[in-house]
Amino acid sequence: MILLIPGxxxxxxxxxxxxxxxxxxxxxxxxxxxxTGIVEDVKRVxxxxxxxxxxxxxxxxxxxxxxxxxLSPGDSVIxxxxxxxxxxWDKICEAYGIDVVxxxxxxxxxxxxxxxxxxxxxxxxxxxxxxTHSETSTGVLHDIEAIGKIVSGTDxxxxxxxxxxxxxxxLPTDDWGVDVAVTASQKGLMVPPGFxxxxxxxxxxxxxxxxxxxxxxxxLSEYRQSLEEGRGPFTLPxxxxxxxxxxxxxxxxEGIDSIWERHARQASAARAATNALGLDLFAERPSNVLTxxxxxETIDGLEVMTRLRxxxxxxxxxxxxxxRGRILRVSNLGYVVDEDLLAGIEAIETVxxxxxxxxxxGAGVTSAxxxxxx
Amino acid sequence: MILLIPGxxxxxxxxxxxxxxxxxxxxxxxxxxxxTGIVEDVKRVxxxxxxxxxxxxxxxxxxxxxxxxxLSPGDSVIxxxxxxxxxxWDKICEAYGIDVVxxxxxxxxxxxxxxxxxxxxxxxxxxxxxxTHSETSTGVLHDIEAIGKIVSGTDxxxxxxxxxxxxxxxLPTDDWGVDVAVTASQKGLMVPPGFxxxxxxxxxxxxxxxxxxxxxxxxLSEYRQSLEEGRGPFTLPxxxxxxxxxxxxxxxxEGIDSIWERHARQASAARAATNALGLDLFAERPSNVLTxxxxxETIDGLEVMTRLRxxxxxxxxxxxxxxRGRILRVSNLGYVVDEDLLAGIEAIETVxxxxxxxxxxGAGVTSAxxxxxx
Numbered sequence: 001m002i003l004l005i006p007g008x009x010x011x012x013x014x015x016x017x018x019x020x021x022x023x024x025x026x027x028x029x030x031x032x033x034x035x036t037g038i039v040e041d042v043k044r045v046x047x048x049x050x051x052x053x054x055x056x057x058x059x060x061x062x063x064x065x066x067x068x069x070x071l072s073p074g075d076s077v078i079x080x081x082x083x084x085x086x087x088x089w090d091k092i093c094e095a096y097g098i099d100v101v102x103x104x105x106x107x108x109x110x111x112x113x114x115x116x117x118x119x120x121x122x123x124x125x126x127x128x129x130x131x132t133h134s135e136t137s138t139g140v141l142h143d144i145e146a147i148g149k150i151v152s153g154t155d156x157x158x159x160x161x162x163x164x165x166x167x168x169x170x171l172p173t174d175d176w177g178v179d180v181a182v183t184a185s186q187k188g189l190m191v192p193p194g195f196x197x198x199x200x201x202x203x204x205x206x207x208x209x210x211x212x213x214x215x216x217x218x219x220l221s222e223y224r225q226s227l228e229e230g231r232g233p234f235t236l237p238x239x240x241x242x243x244x245x246x247x248x249x250x251x252x253x254e255g256i257d258s259i260w261e262r263h264a265r266q267a268s269a270a271r272a273a274t275n276a277l278g279l280d281l282f283a284e285r286p287s288n289v290l291t292x293x294x295x296x297e298t299i300d301g302l303e304v305m306t307r308l309r310x311x312x313x314x315x316x317x318x319x320x321x322x323x324r325g326r327i328l329r330v331s332n333l334g335y336v337v338d339e340d341l342l343a344g345i346e347a348i349e350t351v352x353x354x355x356x357x358x359x360x361x362g363a364g365v366t367s368a369x370x371x372x373x374x
Numbered sequence: 375m376i377l378l379i380p381g382x383x384x385x386x387x388x389x390x391x392x393x394x395x396x397x398x399x400x401x402x403x404x405x406x407x408x409x410t411g412i413v414e415d416v417k418r419v420x421x422x423x424x425x426x427x428x429x430x431x432x433x434x435x436x437x438x439x440x441x442x443x444x445l446s447p448g449d450s451v452i453x454x455x456x457x458x459x460x461x462x463w464d465k466i467c468e469a470y471g472i473d474v475v476x477x478x479x480x481x482x483x484x485x486x487x488x489x490x491x492x493x494x495x496x497x498x499x500x501x502x503x504x505x506t507h508s509e510t511s512t513g514v515l516h517d518i519e520a521i522g523k524i525v526s527g528t529d530x531x532x533x534x535x536x537x538x539x540x541x542x543x544x545l546p547t548d549d550w551g552v553d554v555a556v557t558a559s560q561k562g563l564m565v566p567p568g569f570x571x572x573x574x575x576x577x578x579x580x581x582x583x584x585x586x587x588x589x590x591x592x593x594l595s596e597y598r599q600s601l602e603e604g605r606g607p608f609t610l611p612x613x614x615x616x617x618x619x620x621x622x623x624x625x626x627x628e629g630i631d632s633i634w635e636r637h638a639r640q641a642s643a644a645r646a647a648t649n650a651l652g653l654d655l656f657a658e659r660p661s662n663v664l665t666x667x668x669x670x671e672t673i674d675g676l677e678v679m680t681r682l683r684x685x686x687x688x689x690x691x692x693x694x695x696x697x698r699g700r701i702l703r704v705s706n707l708g709y710v711v712d713e714d715l716l717a718g719i720e721a722i723e724t725v726x727x728x729x730x731x732x733x734x735x736g737a738g739v740t741s742a743x744x745x746x747x748x
Contacts, residue, residue, distance in 0.1 A: 001396065001401065003397070005399060005401070007609070008397055008399065008400065008609075008612065010397070016394055017394075019393065019394070019613070020390055020391075020393070020394040022375065023377070023382055023384070023385055023566060025377065025379065025382065025689060026382065026567065027379075027691075028689065029683075056430070056431055056432045056435070056567070056568065057431055057435070057591065057608075058589075058591075058608040058609040058610075059431055059608075059609070060432070060591050061431070061591045061608070062609045064591045066588055079540075091590060092591075095588050095589060095590040095591075096588045097588060097592070136530045170662075175594055183607070186609065192397060192611065192613035192614075193400065193430070193609045193610065193611050193612055193613075193614060194430060194568045194569075194613070194614060195568075211534050213588070214469050214470045214471060214587070214588065215469060216434075216438055216466045216469040217431065217432075217435045217438045217466075217592075218466060218591075219469070234381075234431075234432040234433075234434045234435070235381070235432040235433070235558070235560065235567045236432075236567065237435075237566065237567050237568030237611065237614070238382065238566060238567060239393070239566035239567075239568070239613075239614070240566075240568060240611070240613070240614075297723030299671045309403075315399060315402065317401075
């Protein structure tokens, strides 16, 4: 099975092997070095100089932690969003009685940083701007650097969902003025799902002192205190941390710069293939996490996905919400080798042609291979 | 290394092997059968006829879910506690603005159900009683059946921390009037840490309709809706679920009744050994999860634990909070074979004797073996 999905991503063998070893005891003497080593190495992949905490939650749990540790009931925030995952910020904020001002772009487009600036001017009491780095439902990359320049000139925090972007794109929190960034194990980090990571900077730390939203399991002050002793306040998923240790070793050997470059090269190849096949590149400002391919009206994306899986052993993402059946989301996130990406493109060509699409079989693979060779 | 600790417990080989297999995609076609099969089989281990949800959190996350899904700010509750883990209920409730009435027993003793009755009479508006089945910091088992008889005659909910007890003791929620019960993967279930389980009954379901505490990640209505499609609302730790599938198969083969009996037999053997060595059985109403051994004043428990680990490869729990260094907590929870328990007892005898304890080396093992033979 070839997994070309934006998480859980394929897992390198050495990560699997590490996790199959004997269980580490989370109160035992070896645990603090494991945890603090992971925390230090994870900082390099954002990169971030902020405090970093590991939570036993999915990425959404860390997004909620970002909100409940910095805000108070009745606060207002600006959510900059352009897709399904951006919607999660509204939902979390609304669940906690936060007033949400929405700055929205059409799905497939990116939110214009100038619109964020205008929203901040119109809502000077906004406590935070919440944004999505790589919007995985559409394949769009937001310009967090530009948004950060705008937000850092105000009292508002910039809180960024980097769940799918970290390891595929740099997210230098300190340079870009990102106060809180979250990611999760099963994405660029190449570990199975089961823990999330939150980078929490000094401006966020100040905000946390006045935050009154209720929290216990997600209370980062507990994590800060426990981390000083090399532990989590609650039981952490040790097996997955052992996997993370192996994954971070692999990342260290390849080098995070090379990994960013690999994601850029592979995504560029997928985009070249899409163009060569005369298909629609759905994302206006495409992410290197995944390539969204708009399908011809006559072709049912769900049927394409079934054929890809059953006839070719290739798993790609489909469209979410109103895009269901309308796009394919072909991801090269994590541990994807060029050959798997090419096999995926070849399978897509074949299936679309079989289903009556006006497709020149081979054109996509040829274009992609040319890009990958560079 | 012989792990005699109350979680993470030793993992059977078949569980390790299952987790080393290829990754299952949480949006793929095989996932719903995996998740719903686990949910159905987990119901048998409580046993419970209630709805059961899996959360990507530690046990504490599920405890918090029990609170935020049933209560509202300003509600009052009764916390029945007698140890470190019972304290967690206060902390969670207080973080959410719930008024807590505490019914406390000294560490090492169990809360008297009649005291819970008296607290309910004195606080007729209490919305819930929160209790701990097996209090792992002291080794005490609470009489949840008796507490349930009292609470079920009132409008209050009975919410039980079964994190360490499930699989070691029956916790028949429906028969005992338990409205919410929580447990976690790394305990009797014999899976590494990384997910929690919540059983949520009809009286709790009614309460959830009027609960106004804020929640998103822990909102069980989202879990209920997603489970109908065989999914979680957020990414679940699939690798650990594959492990859980194997563990539940093993539990099914041994039979949950036999597993309860095994825990009873092994804990009884550990207690017999403690008595034979002239040591103090710390728990007045002992759990079958672990045996708390009170040490002579002259012996430092931390040094005992270090020697056990370094000289004998045996890991046991130590005393928490004011019991630090004063007790050993020897657990037979999960996948512990008789030989490992005996080796642990033998190591304890040897270390205590080496440290100048008045110990008849061999007496503990002999008594334990006699009990195990029965």
